[in-house]
Amino acid sequence: MQPPSPTGEPRGAEMKVVVNFDLCESNAVCMGIAPEVFEVRDDDFLYVLQEEPPEELREQVTEAARRCPKQAITVED
Amino acid sequence: MVDPVVVVGASLGGLSAVDALRAGGHDGDVVVLEAADELPSDRPPLSKQVLAGTMEPAAARQPLAARLEELRADVRLGFRVESFDVATRRIRGADGTELQASGVVVATGAAPRRLPGPELAGVHVVRTMDDCLALKADLDRGPDRVVVVGAGFIGAEVAATCRELGLEVTLLEGAPAPMVRVLPVEVGSFVADLHRSHGVDVRLGVGVDGLEADGDRVSGVRLADGTLVPAQVVVVGIGVVPSTDWLTDSGVPLGNGVTCDETCLAAPGVVAAGDVAEWLNPHFGERMRVEQWEHAIEQGAAAGRRLLAGDGPGEPFASVPWFWSDQYDRKLQMAGRPSATDEVHVLEGSFAEQRFAVAFRRGDRCTGVLGVNRPRHVVQARMRLVESLDWAPIEELFS
Ligand SMILES: Cc1cc2nc3c(=O)[nH]c(=O)nc-3n(C[C@H](O)[C@H](O)[C@H](O)COP(=O)(O)OP(=O)(O)OC[C@H]3O[C@@H](n4cnc5c(N)ncnc54)[C@H](O)[C@@H]3O)c2cc1C
Ligand code: SF4
Numbered sequence: 001m002q003p004p005s006p007t008g009e010p011r012g013a014e015m016k017v018v019v020n021f022d023l024c025e026s027n028a029v030c031m032g033i034a035p036e037v038f039e040v041r042d043d044d045f046l047y048v049l050q051e052e053p054p055e056e057l058r059e060q061v062t063e064a065a066r067r068c069p070k071q072a073i074t075v076e077d
Numbered sequence: 078m079v080d081p082v083v084v085v086g087a088s089l090g091g092l093s094a095v096d097a098l099r100a101g102g103h104d105g106d107v108v109v110l111e112a113a114d115e116l117p118s119d120r121p122p123l124s125k126q127v128l129a130g131t132m133e134p135a136a137a138r139q140p141l142a143a144r145l146e147e148l149r150a151d152v153r154l155g156f157r158v159e160s161f162d163v164a165t166r167r168i169r170g171a172d173g174t175e176l177q178a179s180g181v182v183v184a185t186g187a188a189p190r191r192l193p194g195p196e197l198a199g200v201h202v203v204r205t206m207d208d209c210l211a212l213k214a215d216l217d218r219g220p221d222r223v224v225v226v227g228a229g230f231i232g233a234e235v236a237a238t239c240r241e242l243g244l245e246v247t248l249l250e251g252a253p254a255p256m257v258r259v260l261p262v263e264v265g266s267f268v269a270d271l272h273r274s275h276g277v278d279v280r281l282g283v284g285v286d287g288l289e290a291d292g293d294r295v296s297g298v299r300l301a302d303g304t305l306v307p308a309q310v311v312v313v314g315i316g317v318v319p320s321t322d323w324l325t326d327s328g329v330p331l332g333n334g335v336t337c338d339e340t341c342l343a344a345p346g347v348v349a350a351g352d353v354a355e356w357l358n359p360h361f362g363e364r365m366r367v368e369q370w371e372h373a374i375e376q377g378a379a380a381g382r383r384l385l386a387g388d389g390p391g392e393p394f395a396s397v398p399w400f401w402s403d404q405y406d407r408k409l410q411m412a413g414r415p416s417a418t419d420e421v422h423v424l425e426g427s428f429a430e431q432r433f434a435v436a437f438r439r440g441d442r443c444t445g446v447l448g449v450n451r452p453r454h455v456v457q458a459r460m461r462l463v464e465s466l467d468w469a470p471i472e473e474l475f476s
Contacts, residue, residue, distance in 0.1 A: 027401050027410060028452035029371070032460055040453045044408075069121070069370060069401070071140050 016052055016076040017061055023072035030068055034060035079105050081151070082384065083168055083178035085158050085323075087111035088120075089370065090351025091184035092141040093377025094384070095148045101385045107150045108176065110168070112157040113205065116142055121370055123209040124234035125403050129241060130213070134206055140374070158185075163328035163344045180384045183324070183335050183349035184377060187317035187368060192226070197288060199295040200311045203231060212312065216242060220309035223247070224298045226285055228255035230402045232314025233268055237404040239312075240275050247278040247306050249298070254281060261437065263421045264447060267428050268404075274431075275405055317368065319353045334366045340391035341380040348380035360395040361414055361444075361466070369400035397462045399455075407431060410452055412459035413445020413466075424475035425454055434458070436471050443471040 017037060026046050030038035037057060039047045053061055058075075065073040082098060084091045087109045095107050111117070118137045126132035145152065157171040161181065168176045189202035199220075201212040216223070216239065225236045228250035236248045252258065254265030269279050284301035288311065297307040319334035328344065330336040335349040337356040343349050349356075351373035355366035367376075379394035386392070402409045415437035424446075426433035434454035437444045443466055446458035454475070461470050 025401075025403075025408070026452055027408065028456040029399075031453065032456040040456070042453070044450060044452065066140075067371070067374070071143075 014077050015055065015058055015061065017048055017050070018074045018076060019046065019048055020070075020072045020074070021046075023070040025070055025072075027069060030064035030073060033064040033067060037061055038064060080166075080177045080179040081106035081108045082180045082182070083107075083176055084109045084150070084182040084184060085161075085168070086182075086184035086186055086320075086351070086353075087113075087152055087154070088117045088184065088186055088351070089139060089141075089373035090186070090353075090377035090380070091182060092139060092145075092148070092150075093374045094182040094184060094348070094350060094381035095150050096141060096144075097378040097381030098385060099148055101382055103385060105179070107148070108178075109150045109152040110156040110158055110170070110176075111152065111154050114155045115206075116145075116152070116154065118206040120204070123206065124203050124231050125238060127206070127209050128203075128213055128216075128235065128238045134210065137206065158323045160323055160325075161327040161329070163347060166346060178346075180346045181348070182377075182380055182384065183329070183343065183347065183353055184351050184373075184380075185320035185323070185353050186373075187319045187334075187352040189313065189317050190315045192285065192288065192313055192315070194288060197290050197295040198293055199309055200288065200313065202313050203235060204317075212310070215310045216244065218309075219244075221245060222306070222308045223310045223312065224249060224306055224308040225312045225314060226298065227251075227314035227316065228265075228268065228272075228279070228281075229314055229316060230256075232312065233272065233404055234402060235312050235314060236272060236277055237275070240272075240277055241405065245278075246276075247280065247298075247308065248272055249283055249285060249300070249306075250279075250281050251284050252282065257417055259417060260415060260447075261417055261419055261421045263428070263435070267431075267449070270428075271404060271407060271431060317352065319366070321353060333364075339393040339395075340383045340386075341376060341394050342383055342391060345388075346384070348383045350376040350380035354380075356394060358396055358414075359393045360397060360463075363414070365398075365414060367396075367398045367414075369398055371400065372396065372398045397459055399459055407449050408452065409447065409449050410455040411445055411447040412455050413437065413443070413462055415439075415445040415447075419444050422472075424472075425451060434475065436468075436475075438468055441468050442466045443468045446471065 028040040122137040222245045286299040289297040339357040419437040434448040434451040448455040
């Protein structure tokens with residue numbers, strides 16, 4: 001798997017999304033829950049659109065981390 | 078003292094119910110009873126990475142295994158529940174221990190069907206880590222041929238893994254194509270072709286008459302047409318049976334597993350989730366029992382919440398199930414619940430490319446979307462299906 005593309009502007013939020021790409025299987029579950037943060041593109045790779053998403057996305061991001069079948073997502077504060 | 082909530086089965090469904098109980102503010106005791114001597118592993122890697130040797134057994138952990146302590150559950154391993162009585166809510170273990178429960182979560186999953194006849198070395202099913210490691214040990218001995226009986230998802234994955242290990246594989250399916258009881262024939266034919274393109278000897282529409290043995294070890298599979306397929310390893314993947322033997326005289330309604338209403342309630346104070354549970358899915362207006370990883374977690378959570386609702390009506394558990402299956406370098410994913418007789422519409426790509434998304438249609442409804450190496454399409458379609466099962470928005474999504 002390739003590293004996340006560092007697009008998206010950091011907005012000074014304390015939350016940081018980290019994906020372990022050795023575990024990630026690109027099954028896009030996270031994208032279904034938080035499409036503003038996770039995107040699986042046509043090349044079948046997962047891209048993290050915002051590594052430091054704004055606070056209002058916390059619930060979605062946490063839910064995505066919880067539901068990721070590979071437990072590949074961690075949310076750091 | 079208030080009696081504990083008792084959860085039977087410490088796999089995805091059971092632990093997820095505990096998580097929901099705690100998240101919902103349940104502060105009382107929770108006891109989890111599990112027949113296995115160890116906390117069950119995560120099961121999907123057992124037919125894939127662990128069998129292939131690319132994942133350490135210890136890494137195949139259920140998501141909630143890391144948070145067990147936080148769940149404050151009294152997990153009792155090696156505790157097989159033998160009987161239950163719904164009127165008194167008393168649970169009895171195989172060793173005679175009795176427990177009084179205030180509420181019960183049935184999460185005993187399902188157990189693989191086996192072929193009739195005496196037990197033979199070299200014959201395997203794959204459900205637990207022990208099953209997987211026993212099969213792996215036999216594969217490591219370098220058999221001339223592995224026969225997989227049954228081309229359901231687990232059989233197909235095991236066949237793919239064996240092939241990738243460089244072994245000769247015969248995949249037997251009694252039906253005219255894999256998975257035709259649950260999916261339109263086009264999908265099963267694709268799976269058969271995929272395996273053939275990887276050098277698997279796929280035989281469809283053939284019944285198994287029995288196993289041949291050399292002493293106490295299997296030496297081949299006898300087909301209904303009289304052919305003998307010599308094999309030192311046989312993997313049986315002919316489906317599972319919901320584990321409800323302990324509920325036979327309990328008063329809990331049984332049919333295709335535990336029969337629940339749309340809130341996952343089976344009887345007052347008794348909920349069920351995961352492979353063992355059949356419920357009325359209000360989103361489809363159909364009764365279904367779903368044997369899928371994510372579903373077990375979601376339904377476990379719903380069952381936990383239902384228990385917390387007590388005598389209230391509870392929330393219906395509406396769901397668009399989703400699952401994945403990895404075979405070779407192909408990732409198959411499906412959202413929804415199609416039936417064998419639904420129309421198949423190719424939305425993206427083609428079967429020939431082995432990369433596509435198809436939608437299943439019944440009247441004005443889209444009953445599901447299946448993708449091969451199209452995870453994005455499946456997930457986007459699922460989001461729409463969660464809103465409604467109307468056909469038009471799905472067709473629009475891909476046009
Ligand atoms: C090899 C394999 C590969 C799979 N791959 C995929 C996949 O790729 N994608 C996917 O979506 N799904 C997959 N699945 C399906 C998924 O793992 C199951 O749907 C899921 O495990 C169901 O969880 P559960 O909690 O309902 O039951 P189970 O996982 O079956 O657990 C039930 C537990 O209850 C215990 N139990 C049973 N009876 C008793 C009793 N009387 N007393 C006490 N304890 C008892 C059992 O020991 C067991 O640990 C796979 C399954 C297998 C076996
Ligand atoms: S849900 Fe997990 S495994 Fe799937 S794409 Fe997202 S991070 Fe990867």
